[in-house]
Amino acid sequence: MSEINLIITYKNELQKYSMEQLRFKSEESVWSIGQMYDHLIVVANEYLDDMETCATLNEEQYLGKTEFGEHLYKIGGFPPIKIKLPDELNTPPNNSDSNEVLIDRMDQVILRLSQWESKVGNIKPNYKVKHGGFGWLNAKEWYELVFMHFRHHLQQKDELEQSLVKEQVF
Numbered sequence: 001m002s003e004i005n006l007i008i009t010y011k012n013e014l015q016k017y018s019m020e021q022l023r024f025k026s027e028e029s030v031w032s033i034g035q036m037y038d039h040l041i042v043v044a045n046e047y048l049d050d051m052e053t054c055a056t057l058n059e060e061q062y063l064g065k066t067e068f069g070e071h072l073y074k075i076g077g078f079p080p081i082k083i084k085l086p087d088e089l090n091t092p093p094n095n096s097d098s099n100e101v102l103i104d105r106m107d108q109v110i111l112r113l114s115q116w117e118s119k120v121g122n123i124k125p126n127y128k129v130k131h132g133g134f135g136w137l138n139a140k141e142w143y144e145l146v147f148m149h150f151r152h153h154l155q156q157k158d159e160l161e162q163s164l165v166k167e168q169v170f
Contacts, residue, residue: 003147004113010040010150010157011106014099018170022102023095026163031093033160037102038093040153044109044146050129051120051142060126061136069134073141078152109146116143 014022014037022034031039065073072078084090097105123139131137137145164170 002117004110004117006147006150007044007106007110007113010037011103011110014103014106017099019098021164021169022099024164024167024169025095026160026167030163031156031160032095033157033164034097034102035093035095036153036156036160037106038095038097040150041102041105041109042093043149045112047142047146047149048109048112048116050131050137051116051139053129054127054137054139054142055119055123057124057127057129060124061128062126063128063136065135065137066133069131069137072134072148073144077148080155082156083152113143113146 017033023032025032025035064070120139120143125138125140128136128138129142131142131145134145
């Protein structure tokens with residue numbers, strides 16, 4: 001089973017939210033479900049852009065990952081902790097997209113992932129682009145990072161859905 005099914009599940013679940021639920025914020029510092037989806041889509045596209053850059057390179061890079069990057073790939077995903085980015089990298093995600101717009105944007109991510117699924121393994125492993133926190137990643141690692149990131153947000157998604165029930169946003 002392809003990991004793309006995880007992204008398809010996220011997309012399909014968008015249909016169950018009303019606009020009120022999609023935009024609901026239990027407190028100012030907490031994202032809405034819509035903002036979480038926007039964040040996932042924006043980051044997935046950034047990672048896929050870096051993966052595509054790796055495919056266009058013709059110079060090998062022999063530097064590797066940071067210690068945290070090595071750990072991340074060793075355990076196959078992010079540790080179960082909340083990660084706060086520095087303020088300059090932490091612009092609040094968009095909270096205005098409708099379900100239809102988010103579904104369309106998710107479809108674009110799924111299409112990109114599908115188009116590269118069989119090709120990403122053929123890109124030279126030493127063609128790399130640097131990630132600010134994880135070090136030098138090759139195309140396959142950028143591709144895998146998309147799924148790691150979606151898996152990382154499953155807990156947040158669950159918490160946001162629980163707050164909808166708790167606050168009776170129906």
